[in-house]
Amino acid sequence: MDPIAEPWWKRSVIYQIYPRSFMDSNGDGIGDLQGILSKLDYLVHLGVEVIWLSPIYDSPNDDNGYDIRNYQAIMQEFGTMNDFETLIAEGKKRGIKIVMDLVINHTSDEHPWFVESRSAKTSNYRDYYIWREGNKEQPPNNWGSIFSGSAWEKDEKTNSYYLHLFSKKQPDLNWEHVPLRNDLYDMMKFWLDKGISGFRMDVINFISKDLNFRDGIVHPNQLYGDGSPYYMNGPKVHTYLREMNEKVLRHYDALTVGEMPGAGPEDAKIYTNPKNQEVDMIFTFEHMNLDSGPFEKWDVKPLNLVELKRNFEKWQQALHQTGWNSLYWNNHDQPRIVSRFGDSELYRVESAKMLAICLHMLQGTPYIYQGEEFGMTNVKFDSIENYRDIETINMYKEKRQQGIHHDEIMACIYAKGRDNARTPMQWTKAGGFTEGIPWIQMNPNYLEVNAEQALADSSSIFYTYQKLIRLRKEHDILTYGSFHLLLPDHPYLFVYKRRTEEAEWLVVTNFSKRTEQIEWNLLEAPYQEGKLIISNYERPKTDEGVIKVRPYEAFVFAFERRK
Numbered sequence: 001m002d003p004i005a006e007p008w009w010k011r012s013v014i015y016q017i018y019p020r021s022f023m024d025s026n027g028d029g030i031g032d033l034q035g036i037l038s039k040l041d042y043l044v045h046l047g048v049e050v051i052w053l054s055p056i057y058d059s060p061n062d063d064n065g066y067d068i069r070n071y072q073a074i075m076q077e078f079g080t081m082n083d084f085e086t087l088i089a090e091g092k093k094r095g096i097k098i099v100m101d102l103v104i105n106h107t108s109d110e111h112p113w114f115v116e117s118r119s120a121k122t123s124n125y126r127d128y129y130i131w132r133e134g135n136k137e138q139p140p141n142n143w144g145s146i147f148s149g150s151a152w153e154k155d156e157k158t159n160s161y162y163l164h165l166f167s168k169k170q171p172d173l174n175w176e177h178v179p180l181r182n183d184l185y186d187m188m189k190f191w192l193d194k195g196i197s198g199f200r201m202d203v204i205n206f207i208s209k210d211l212n213f214r215d216g217i218v219h220p221n222q223l224y225g226d227g228s229p230y231y232m233n234g235p236k237v238h239t240y241l242r243e244m245n246e247k248v249l250r251h252y253d254a255l256t257v258g259e260m261p262g263a264g265p266e267d268a269k270i271y272t273n274p275k276n277q278e279v280d281m282i283f284t285f286e287h288m289n290l291d292s293g294p295f296e297k298w299d300v301k302p303l304n305l306v307e308l309k310r311n312f313e314k315w316q317q318a319l320h321q322t323g324w325n326s327l328y329w330n331n332h333d334q335p336r337i338v339s340r341f342g343d344s345e346l347y348r349v350e351s352a353k354m355l356a357i358c359l360h361m362l363q364g365t366p367y368i369y370q371g372e373e374f375g376m377t378n379v380k381f382d383s384i385e386n387y388r389d390i391e392t393i394n395m396y397k398e399k400r401q402q403g404i405h406h407d408e409i410m411a412c413i414y415a416k417g418r419d420n421a422r423t424p425m426q427w428t429k430a431g432g433f434t435e436g437i438p439w440i441q442m443n444p445n446y447l448e449v450n451a452e453q454a455l456a457d458s459s460s461i462f463y464t465y466q467k468l469i470r471l472r473k474e475h476d477i478l479t480y481g482s483f484h485l486l487l488p489d490h491p492y493l494f495v496y497k498r499r500t501e502e503a504e505w506l507v508v509t510n511f512s513k514r515t516e517q518i519e520w521n522l523l524e525a526p527y528q529e530g531k532l533i534i535s536n537y538e539r540p541k542t543d544e545g546v547i548k549v550r551p552y553e554a555f556v557f558a559f560e561r562r563k
Contacts, residue, residue, distance in 0.1 A: 009198075009255045009280065009365055010324070010479055013469045014099065015048040016369045018332045019056055019078055020064060021424045024434035031424070031433070033079035037087055042451070044094050046373060046462070047469035050255070051091065052099040052200050054332055056084065060110050062169040063147075063390050064422075066101075066202060067108035071187045088195045097197035099255055104184050105206045106170040113180075114171050121158050127177040130163040132213065142215045144224025148394035151227060165206060165231060167390055175207045175240055188248045198255030201279065204241070205260040205271075208234030219295040223398070226295075232262035238270065241278040250277065257326055257365075259283045265318035272323030281326040281365060287311045288334060291341075298395060298412040303341055305511050309485060309494050316363055316483035325364030329355055330372045335420040339378035343513060347552045348375050348449075353464045353536035354554035358494055358509040360468040361556060363483060370425055373465040374454035378420040379443040384410070388440045389418045426450040467534055477503050477558075486523060492516055493549060495523065499561070505533065506557045508540075513551040520545045530557035 023035030033056065043051065055065035058073040065075065074081050088098050107114060116125040132140040132152075139152035139161055145168075152161040153168040163172045173180060188199070209231045216225030241258075249256060258271060258279040264286070271278050290307050293299030319325050329337035338344045342351030352375035360366050381387060384396050384406075392413055399409045414420075419440060424433035426446035433442065443449075454462035472478050481498035492512040498505045506525045510516055520542065532539060535555035541548045 006479075007255075007280070008097075008253070009050070011473050012050050012365060013048050013360075013472060014050040014052050014365060014367045015043055015046070016052045016054070016331055016367055018054045018370060018422060020054075020439060021422050021433070022370055023425060023427070024436065024438075027434060027436040028077070029434050029436040029438045030077045032077065033074070033083040033087055037083070037090055040090055040094055040096065043096065045455075045466075046368075047466050048368065049095055050097045050099060050197065052367070053101060055101045055103055057103075060108055060169070062108065062167050064388075066103050067106070067110075067167065067170045068103055069108045069110045070112075072190055085194065092195070097255075098195075099198045099200055099257075100191055100196050101202060102188065102199035102204075103202040104173065105203045106164065106166060106172045109169045109171055117171075118155050118157060118162070121160070127174055128180045129171050130174045130209065131158075131160050132163070133160050141213050141227070142218065142225035143213075143227030143230075144216075144222065147391050148398045150224060163209075165203075165227075172209075173207070175236070176211070181240070181243070182247075185244065185247045188244075192248070192252045192254060197253070199257075200283075201256060201258045203261065204258040204279070205233050205237055205263055205267075205282075206231050207240055208236040210234055222295060228262055233260075233267055238276070238278060241271070242276065245277040255280055257281045257283060261285045265315055268315070268319060268325075269322050272319065274323075281324045283326050283328065283331075284315065286315075292416070297416050298399075300412055300415045303511075305491055305494060306489055308341075309488060309496075312362065313483065313485045313488070313496075320363060320482055325362065326367060327359050327362050327364040328367040328369070329359055330369035330421060331367065332369070332421050333418050334369075335416055335418075336376055336378045337372070338375050339420070340415070341511065343552065344375075344377040347513060348377065349461055350536055351552040352461045354509050354511070354552045356461070356464055356468060357534060357536065357554040357556065358507065360472065361478065361496075361498060361505065361507045363479070363481065363498070366468075366472070368465060369421065373462050374426075374451055375449060375461045376423075376426060377443065377445060377449065378414060379423050379441075380414050381419075381441065384413075386441055387413070387417065387419050389422065392417045392419060428452040464534070464536065471534065476500065477505055481505070487518070490516075493518070497524075502561060504559045504561050506530070506559070507554075508547075508549060508556075509554040510549045510552055515551060516549040518547055518549065520547050523547075525557065525559055530559050532556070533558050 020031050022031040023039050024031050025034035056078050057068045058070035058075050059065045059068050074084055091098050113125050113128045116123050117129045139150050143151040145151045147167050151165055154161050164170050216227040218225050256279040260282045268282050271282050291303045337355055338352045342355055396409055423443045424438045428450055431442055431446050454460040477498050477500050481500045484497040486495040493516055494509045496507050533556040537553050540555050
């Protein structure tokens with residue numbers, strides 16, 4: 001591809017910051033914008049050129065900022081608009097772009113639009129939200145909220161129900177209403193004109209609903225119907241995204257990544273094909289659902305590596321030369337990957353590096369979530385009282401009401417709870433996040449797992465990530481090479497190739513604490529001629545054409561392709 005025409009984000013690695021938990025500058029126990037400013041040089045050292053900020057807008061924080069009260073104001077706990085403008089300017093000086101979280105499926109119930117909308121059925125803002133009459137004193141349908149309970153809340157003043165797919169304090173916006181859409185587009189321009197470089201779009205494929213509002217199927221052990229077929233990838237979602245591009249995004253050099261639960265590769269081909277002018281890439285959830293049962297994430301099961309490999313193969317091949325993949329293991333909604341698909345006890349360093357290498361050798365734009373770069377792990381709080389996430393707390397209450405034992409519920413929370421990702425950033429052996437009392441407890445392993453220790457050790461996880469970021473900038477094969485899965489049915493090894501006309505890279509990763517032995521010829525590569533690109537042990541061990549892959553080992557070899 002002509003480098004002049006290549007979008008800037010195709011060789012970028014994006015670093016996600018959850019501001020509340022990143023760095024506190026004033027001792028109130030809450031991370032803030034000045035805290036982020038103080039760590040920009042750390043991010044420069046890592047090598048990232050793009051920061052994605054989870055929401056920093058004014059919010060009552062029912063869902064930690066994803067319930068927005070004012071789209072054009074900064075959350076007071078995080079600082080001021082001047083702080084944010086300074087962050088943009090200081091980032092620019094360092095070659096770092098800022099991407100904001102765009103939450104436009106819903107607002108807070110304290111947003112002035114909703115306050116006015118619920119005031120009377122005749123309000124000019126009534127149609128900014130989704131209101132329906134009840135069904136014989138019951139909600140309009142049987143849909144369940146993603147955060148437990150009904151997806152409908154009765155508002156006594158007008159004796160009608162509003163839809164909230166998340167918390168009852170997060171009413172869904174009505175995208176059918178043109179004035180609403182125009183107000184949202186104006187808000188997007190407000191931030192882009194300030195100099196931000198794009199948006200991560202929260203559940204953006206939820207914005208179009210099937211207006212028939214049919215009941216959903218009630219799955220086993222569930223109290224409510226599954227409405228997702230009627231609000232995911234809805235009938236007008238492509239129309240709305242293309243209108244957003246026409247009215248806003250095409251006028252800026254901006255990145256757009258859409259969070260899209262329930263979107264498969266065929267959907268992604270449409271969403272991310274540049275010809276369609278919708279979004280640049282999407283976040284898929286398929287690989288993140290492989291260690292859950294079919295109906296809810298709290299139904300935890302072991303990862304089947306064969307399923308994970310097949311899933312990556314499907315996405316890599318579907319979007320190659322058509323759209324674009326986003327690559328991630330962690331974010332603010334997901335548990336820590338080293339505790340999830342790695343081994344955070346015996347092989348924390350090895351498995352964290354292996355997971356990084358496995359992901360970053362794929363085609364797409366990789367995302368690093370704060371703390372991932374030095375191997376932060378899941379946390380186990382003894383009491384539900386120590387958790388802060390509304391999804392976790394609501395689930396706990398609902399399961400207890402169903403008679404499920406405390407210990408059984410806590411085991412699910414330890415594995416899948418969102419607060420695993422939200423404990424404060426572990427900067428030093430003393431913690432280093434705040435001089436006050438943190439808004440949520442730190443993971444007690446900060447004494448051993450912290451950025452200070454990682455920076456001082458040239459063989460740490462941090463420097464593996466640093467090298468992976470550099471490799472992506474330097475090698476076209478990572479941006480444009482095709483993907484070829486090898487040993488698809490091997491239960492422990494994930495092996496694949498990236499290939500261009502000139503070169504071929506072999507990626508070998510072990511997802512187990514076993515030492516695996518394979519014949520080199522099965523990897524279809526002349527070992528003696530290969531150049532070692534990156535590894536998490538010393539040079540791989542071979543003996544007469546047999547290679548031993550050690551616990552959680554990962555290595556990449558490059559070969560020239562013979563014409």
